[in-house]
Amino acid sequence: MINARRMLVLAAAATLAVASIAAAQTVDTSKRIKVAMVPKLVGLSVFKANQQGAEAAAKTLNIDFLYTGPVTASAQGQVDVFNSLIARKFDVITTTSNNPTQLAPALKRAMKQGIKVVSYDSDVAPDARDFFIQNTEYPAFGKALVDSVAKYIPADSEVAILSSTKDATIQNEWISALTAYMKTAYPKMKIVTTEYGQSDPSKSLTAGLNILQAHPNVAAIIAPDGASVVGAAAAVQKLGRTGKVFVTGCSNPDAIRQYVKAGIIKASPLWDEVKEGQLVMHVARLAANNALKPNDTFSVPGLGNYTVKDKVIIFSEPLIFTAENIDQYKF
Amino acid sequence: MSALPRIGAHVAADAPTAKRRRRFLGMGGWEFSLLVLLVIVTTGFGLGVPGFFDDLSGFLGMTGNFLPFGIVALGLSLVIFTGGIDLSVGATASLAAVVAAQLWATLGLNIWVAGLLGLVMGGVLGGINAAVIVFLRIEPLIATLATSFIYTSAAVAVAGDSPPSGFPEAFNNLGSGALGLGSFQVPYQLLLFIPLAVLFWLLVGRSAFGRKLVTVGYNSEAARYSGIRVPRVLAAAYIISGMMAALAGLVLSAYYSAARADMGDVLLLTTIAMVVLGGVSIFGGEGSMGGVIIAVLLLGLLRQGMLIAGFSDMVTSMLTGAILIGSIAVRNIFSTRVGGFGKRLLALVRRPAVAVPDTTRHDAP
Numbered sequence: 001m002i003n004a005r006r007m008l009v010l011a012a013a014a015t016l017a018v019a020s021i022a023a024a025q026t027v028d029t030s031k032r033i034k035v036a037m038v039p040k041l042v043g044l045s046v047f048k049a050n051q052q053g054a055e056a057a058a059k060t061l062n063i064d065f066l067y068t069g070p071v072t073a074s075a076q077g078q079v080d081v082f083n084s085l086i087a088r089k090f091d092v093i094t095t096t097s098n099n100p101t102q103l104a105p106a107l108k109r110a111m112k113q114g115i116k117v118v119s120y121d122s123d124v125a126p127d128a129r130d131f132f133i134q135n136t137e138y139p140a141f142g143k144a145l146v147d148s149v150a151k152y153i154p155a156d157s158e159v160a161i162l163s164s165t166k167d168a169t170i171q172n173e174w175i176s177a178l179t180a181y182m183k184t185a186y187p188k189m190k191i192v193t194t195e196y197g198q199s200d201p202s203k204s205l206t207a208g209l210n211i212l213q214a215h216p217n218v219a220a221i222i223a224p225d226g227a228s229v230v231g232a233a234a235a236v237q238k239l240g241r242t243g244k245v246f247v248t249g250c251s252n253p254d255a256i257r258q259y260v261k262a263g264i265i266k267a268s269p270l271w272d273e274v275k276e277g278q279l280v281m282h283v284a285r286l287a288a289n290n291a292l293k294p295n296d297t298f299s300v301p302g303l304g305n306y307t308v309k310d311k312v313i314i315f316s317e318p319l320i321f322t323a324e325n326i327d328q329y330k331f
Numbered sequence: 332m333s334a335l336p337r338i339g340a341h342v343a344a345d346a347p348t349a350k351r352r353r354r355f356l357g358m359g360g361w362e363f364s365l366l367v368l369l370v371i372v373t374t375g376f377g378l379g380v381p382g383f384f385d386d387l388s389g390f391l392g393m394t395g396n397f398l399p400f401g402i403v404a405l406g407l408s409l410v411i412f413t414g415g416i417d418l419s420v421g422a423t424a425s426l427a428a429v430v431a432a433q434l435w436a437t438l439g440l441n442i443w444v445a446g447l448l449g450l451v452m453g454g455v456l457g458g459i460n461a462a463v464i465v466f467l468r469i470e471p472l473i474a475t476l477a478t479s480f481i482y483t484s485a486a487v488a489v490a491g492d493s494p495p496s497g498f499p500e501a502f503n504n505l506g507s508g509a510l511g512l513g514s515f516q517v518p519y520q521l522l523l524f525i526p527l528a529v530l531f532w533l534l535v536g537r538s539a540f541g542r543k544l545v546t547v548g549y550n551s552e553a554a555r556y557s558g559i560r561v562p563r564v565l566a567a568a569y570i571i572s573g574m575m576a577a578l579a580g581l582v583l584s585a586y587y588s589a590a591r592a593d594m595g596d597v598l599l600l601t602t603i604a605m606v607v608l609g610g611v612s613i614f615g616g617e618g619s620m621g622g623v624i625i626a627v628l629l630l631g632l633l634r635q636g637m638l639i640a641g642f643s644d645m646v647t648s649m650l651t652g653a654i655l656i657g658s659i660a661v662r663n664i665f666s667t668r669v670g671g672f673g674k675r676l677l678a679l680v681r682r683p684a685v686a687v688p689d690t691t692r693h694d695a696p
Contacts, residue, residue, distance in 0.1 A: 068644075075591075084635070087385075102591060102594075104587075167492045
């Protein structure tokens with residue numbers, strides 16, 4: 001009896017294993033395809049990390065890979081690039097958008113010509129792409145942001161937020177998620193102010209100094225933007241509040257390494273940008289093969305299993321950088 | 332004694348014709364070289380870059396990616412002809428487009444009526460520029476720089492947190508649609524640009540207003556003494572420039588099916604490059620509309636070709652800068668009027684002849 005049950009479990013496990021291998025093998029790479037990756041702008045390290053992962057994956061997927069984008073973060077520049085990719089008859093365009101609506105007409109034109117469009121990181125209008133790869137779920141990232149400072153400060157502390165701009169979609173989603181999580185998990189904690197650094201390093205530093213001087217009781221600054229987390233940490237260092245005020249945010253490890261080592265940032269969530277680049281290429285390959293449905297599941301060797309829900313794919317749980325692990329990540 | 336006036340008369344009679352001939356050849360030559368360059372660039376990309384010229388419809392369709400720059404260039408040329416500059420064209424384009432879009436989105440106005448009001452708005456903004464320049468006697472560079480800050484901020488305020496988007500398809504067609512004649516497609520942008528280009532060419536080259544414009548730019552004092560109402564000419568130039576910028580803003584918002592406050596930012600520098608490359612002297616009073624129109628096509632197609640050939644935006648931007656410097660340098664060398672560089676070159680050649688008696692005089696004591 002027991003034996004039979006054990007056999008059954010084994011058989012089930014074996015079927016599962018075979019099924020997952022089969023799923024991994026069904027990626028048809030016989031036809032060489034041209035895939036472009038268009039970041040918001042070239043020369044930003046997080047996007048370069050995407051490129052690094054994408055380039056490696058492209059080699060195994062028989063993809064002609066091109067990384068190209070505008071010099072400044074402009075939608076106009078991205079549209080120029082899309083137009084050229086359409087003329088060059090690329091099979092797939094992958095992009096993270098500077099502006100969801102402005103890019104839509106050009107991408108729709110691409111889709112009309114049979115080009116697959118995969119957005120990642122920052123989405124375009126839903127009807128202007130085939131699939132969207134979201135970095136992390138908003139509630140999960142909001143929780144990670146709060147937990148990254150709440151562990152190190154008293155439960156009734158004052159907290160400040162330093163964001164990028166007032167109309168930044170992702171930042172606003174994170175802020176509402178973290179506010180909601182804070183209310184349930186740390187009901188006594190209070191957000192005293194929300195400032196904006198305009199994604200500019202010096203403006204972020206000024207905003208950080210303002211927060212610390214105007215609110216001397218603030219014990220933590222949550223800065224969910226690459227420039228503002230650096231600005232907030234630099235402000236803490238400048239005013240000698242290291243150890244009294246903790247900072248967390250959303251940045252590539254290279255930019256915050258020194259503040260993590262100095263103990264100003266105890267923990268800071270992001271996601272693995274290199275692996276995300278790999279996933280983008282896998283989805284591009286599947287989309288080009290017409291092998292992915294709007295609601296589907298698939299697995300990627302080395303990355304794991306993914307679910308497509310209404311054309312949206314969640315990439316991963318947040319990855320938390322700390323003093324212990326930050327040196328494993330270089331981007 | 333009697334020979335002197337004759338020589339004088341001879342010189343006086345000869346100088347203008349020589350000057351006119353040199354200028355005519357200079358201008359004609361400039362346009363001609365631009366045209367040759369345009370043909371070389373187009374055939375070069377057409378033969379060497381797959382995707383640049385697959386069929387005529389596709390090729391014409393590409394012009395829709397840069398003609399908004401051309402529309403601004405037409406208006407901006409008038410201002411530069413007067414010896415001024417309009418740095419507010421980008422901000423004007425954004426503000427007019429955003430205002431038109433908001434009239435449509437929030438007041439429910441018909442999109443075409445809203446667009447027309449946007450054009451009027453552009454004219455008003457140009458009028459403000461002219462008023463600041465004429466009445467407050469502020470340098471055009473400073474005046475339009477200042478108004479560009481104001482217009483940009485106003486555009487940001489009007490646009491709000493979620494700028495309007497998703498215009499009716501008929502309006503979007505203005506930016507990205509094409510008139511189909513069987514399988515042959517002509518983009519609406521081109522159908523808009525061609526008559527405008529002809530109109531501006533006639534306006535500058537064949538009308539009294541065009542003459543006045545160039546005269547004001549060549550020598551504003553002389554123009555005033557010859558009875559030209561300089562402020563009126565300036566006002567017309569800036570108002571037209573504002574309206575053309577607004578038109579470009581509307582076409583851009585149709586192209587993107589969205590109006591944003593930073594949409595016009597990209598227009599300014601490329602457009603100045605087009606006007607200067609077209610042969611219009613940045614000091615005013617010199618140049619031709621034909622040159623500007625060819626330069627619009629040249630820079631536009633060059634950029635499209637480079638992008639399709641796979642060069643990054645970085646390389647194309649750098650090339651635009653290099654072309655601008657190159658064209659101004661070449662023009663300065665051949666210019667009959669500004670002539671600084673050419674004259675200095677000549678001076679360099681001549682200096683030894685002057686320097687020799689100088690040294691002997693120093694050596695003498």
